[in-house]
Amino acid sequence: MESTKRRRARSPSPIYKLDDADDSYEPYIPVAQRRQEKLAKLSTLGVNSEKNSATKLQEDLDDREDEQREEETRRERARKERTLLLEAQEVHLKKAAEDSKKTADEKAQEVDAEILEALKSRRKLASDMELAKGIQYTEPLQSSWRPPWYIRERTPYQHQKLRDKYHILVEGEDIPPPIEHFADMKIPEPILEYLRSKRIVSPTPIQLQGIPVAFSGRDIIGIAFTGSGKTLAFCLPLIMMALEEEMKLPLVRGEGPVGIILCPSRELATQTYDNVVTWCASLAKDGKYPQLNALLCIGGISMNDQSHVLNKGLHIVIATPGRLIDMLEKKRFTFNNCKYLCMDEADRMIDLGFEDDVRNIMSFFKNQRQTLLFSATMPEKIQDFAQDSLIKPVLVNVGRAGAANLDVLQVVEYVKQEAKMVYLLECLQKTPPPVIIFSENKNEVDDIQEYLLLKGVEAVAIHGSKTQEERQYAIKSFKSGAKDVMVASGVASKGLDFNEIQHVIIFSMPKEIEDYVHQIGRTGRSGKTGIATTFVNMNTPEQTLLDLKYLLMEAGQKVPPFLSTIDDPRAAQAQRGSLTGCPVCGGLGHGISNCPKLEDAQRRQMASHRTADEGGGY
Numbered sequence: 001m002e003s004t005k006r007r008r009a010r011s012p013s014p015i016y017k018l019d020d021a022d023d024s025y026e027p028y029i030p031v032a033q034r035r036q037e038k039l040a041k042l043s044t045l046g047v048n049s050e051k052n053s054a055t056k057l058q059e060d061l062d063d064r065e066d067e068q069r070e071e072e073t074r075r076e077r078a079r080k081e082r083t084l085l086l087e088a089q090e091v092h093l094k095k096a097a098e099d100s101k102k103t104a105d106e107k108a109q110e111v112d113a114e115i116l117e118a119l120k121s122r123r124k125l126a127s128d129m130e131l132a133k134g135i136q137y138t139e140p141l142q143s144s145w146r147p148p149w150y151i152r153e154r155t156p157y158q159h160q161k162l163r164d165k166y167h168i169l170v171e172g173e174d175i176p177p178p179i180e181h182f183a184d185m186k187i188p189e190p191i192l193e194y195l196r197s198k199r200i201v202s203p204t205p206i207q208l209q210g211i212p213v214a215f216s217g218r219d220i221i222g223i224a225f226t227g228s229g230k231t232l233a234f235c236l237p238l239i240m241m242a243l244e245e246e247m248k249l250p251l252v253r254g255e256g257p258v259g260i261i262l263c264p265s266r267e268l269a270t271q272t273y274d275n276v277v278t279w280c281a282s283l284a285k286d287g288k289y290p291q292l293n294a295l296l297c298i299g300g301i302s303m304n305d306q307s308h309v310l311n312k313g314l315h316i317v318i319a320t321p322g323r324l325i326d327m328l329e330k331k332r333f334t335f336n337n338c339k340y341l342c343m344d345e346a347d348r349m350i351d352l353g354f355e356d357d358v359r360n361i362m363s364f365f366k367n368q369r370q371t372l373l374f375s376a377t378m379p380e381k382i383q384d385f386a387q388d389s390l391i392k393p394v395l396v397n398v399g400r401a402g403a404a405n406l407d408v409l410q411v412v413e414y415v416k417q418e419a420k421m422v423y424l425l426e427c428l429q430k431t432p433p434p435v436i437i438f439s440e441n442k443n444e445v446d447d448i449q450e451y452l453l454l455k456g457v458e459a460v461a462i463h464g465s466k467t468q469e470e471r472q473y474a475i476k477s478f479k480s481g482a483k484d485v486m487v488a489s490g491v492a493s494k495g496l497d498f499n500e501i502q503h504v505i506i507f508s509m510p511k512e513i514e515d516y517v518h519q520i521g522r523t524g525r526s527g528k529t530g531i532a533t534t535f536v537n538m539n540t541p542e543q544t545l546l547d548l549k550y551l552l553m554e555a556g557q558k559v560p561p562f563l564s565t566i567d568d569p570r571a572a573q574a575q576r577g578s579l580t581g582c583p584v585c586g587g588l589g590h591g592i593s594n595c596p597k598l599e600d601a602q603r604r605q606m607a608s609h610r611t612a613d614e615g616g617g618y
């Protein structure tokens with residue numbers, strides 16, 4: 001009798017094919033099929049359906065043997081499946097164990113890196129025309145300026161030693177040397193004389209490295225504390241460039257500007273314009289150098305008042321984006337010969353919805369330009385974006401971008417919402433005037449001013465809903481000392497340089513820590529010290545409080561107990577000393593995944609999409 005095994009091996013199977021490489025393979029034939037085959041065989045041999053008992057017994061044994069084999073095969077398969085399942089479970093458990101070994105920080109860092117990667121898809125900061133035509137400049141703009149020979153002869157080590165002395169960090173190729181004295185920068189004597197008269201005798205760290213970089217024609221990202229003299233660092237190179245042009249071939253009506261300075265607010269543009277006009281006037285004072293003409297181009301003022309400037313060759317324009325675009329579109333002047341573009345508070349300019357305006361402005365340039373970006377706060381995301389958009393840029397960084405000015409004594413106090421107004425009066429006694437009070441809310445700014453006026457305090461108020469005249473009046477009377485206190489919204493927080501502010505009171509803590517850094521930076525300027533008192537309470541978001549806590553720690557300031565005791569997911573990272581600022585806002589108390597600024601930006605973006613979808617927007 002043939003064994004079942006051999007019978008099976010010979011049986012042709014319609015389903016399985018023997019694999020040549022595996023002789024031991026036995027195709028499986030179901031019992032029912034085999035029984036059918038056996039019956040068919042018997043019938044061909046003439047055996048009728050009435051089988052004899054011996055044959056039947058043998059068949060039963062065969063069937064039982066088959067069933068047993070089938071059962072074994074089933075068990076084997078189940079065993080294999082179980083093994084695979086166990087293996088999968090093991091892999092899963094191993095991964096979970098590895099994950100659990102990762103600290104919360106490491107997991108958060110992974111999430112942050114993913115979000116940052118997604119954000120990197122931003123378009124370059126170049127004009128649409130340049131992007132469309134694929135124009136890509138590869139070499140910096142040529143400049144005729146050279147450092148004096150005795151500085152050029154110094155070794156890279158000597159340059160670095162000087163940078164280290166002033167805590168200047170630099171990045172980039174062929175970085176021009178730092179220069180410790182204004183006189184060695186080849187600045188015309190009348191300007192130096194004027195600076196000396198204002199007690200500006202030696203350059204601050206950002207000037208010491210930033211001016212040589214800018215004089216060399218290089219694109220620059222300049223980051224330094226509030227009140228550290230960035231304005232001079234980016235205005236002087238433009239004045240020198242304009243002077244060179246004018247001395248080569250004087251500009252006539254309809255020609256120019258040589259360069260522009262863009263500012264995020266009208267007040268800041270006005271202040272920068274005033275500085276430029278003063279420096280240009282000092283240059284031309286004794287007739288040795290020509291007069292350079294500057295134009296203030298901001299909303300809310302009549303440009304006709306400056307028609308005398310437009311009727312001459314125009315050297316320098318200081319502008320806010322909206323009015324500048326308007327003037328360019330009306331062809332009141334062109335950028336045909338413009339080769340210098342500076343953005344003050346650049347991170348804010350790129351960040352706060354000005355990005356498209358900036359691109360638009362860039363599209364008016366006809367030739368290569370030198371681009372300069374300056375700010376006290378410049379989160380990593382903006383730095384990366386800017387680095388990609390400039391030509392061989394040099395990054396000059398004095399202190400961590402977004403760090404508070406160390407000359408400001410920061411006091412943070414817990415004040416209940418309803419007690420703020422009364423406590424404000426008490427707070428005003430801390431120092432003599434002038435004092436600035438910041439609030440995030442325009443109505444609150446008005447309320448505070450009204451309250452102070454009732455209490456006999458000479459206060460002015462400034463916010464975005466005031467008319468241009470009201471804004472100018474507030475700034476002028478506060479600057480001149482006629483008013484002791486200025487109550488302001490964010491408008492006045494960036495870049496404005498008032499004389500020796502004694503005390504900044506932050507009545508409502510801004511959500512974004514960068515705004516706080518700019519606000520407290522209105523005091524403690526140009527080497528003087530000042531106080532900043534900030535009111536916080538249960539309405540202040542926890543992330544903001546954590547940002548504040550780390551900013552205080554970084555600046556070596558006292559951290560009040562209510563800040564120390566907040567639940568802090570970044571405590572371990574901070575203890576290891578590996579805490580880095582959020583790439584979006586620079587805050588040290590949170591990562592990108594819970595960044596309030598990113599949340600706000602996304603909310604704004606969604607709102608604008610909604611408006612566009614609904615056919616609105618204008």
Ligand SMILES: Nc1ncnc2c1ncn2[C@@H]1O[C@H](COP(=O)(O)OP(=O)(O)OP(=O)(O)O)[C@@H](O)[C@H]1O
Binds near residue numbers: 228
């Ligand atoms: N080298 C210097 N020595 C002394 N004072 C200086 C020097 N350079 C500038 N200053 C003065 O320091 C003050 C602050 O300068 P500036 O407004 O340029 O600061 P900033 O860095 O732009 O600040 P912010 O980030 O707040 O805009 C000004 O009053 C300016 O005249």
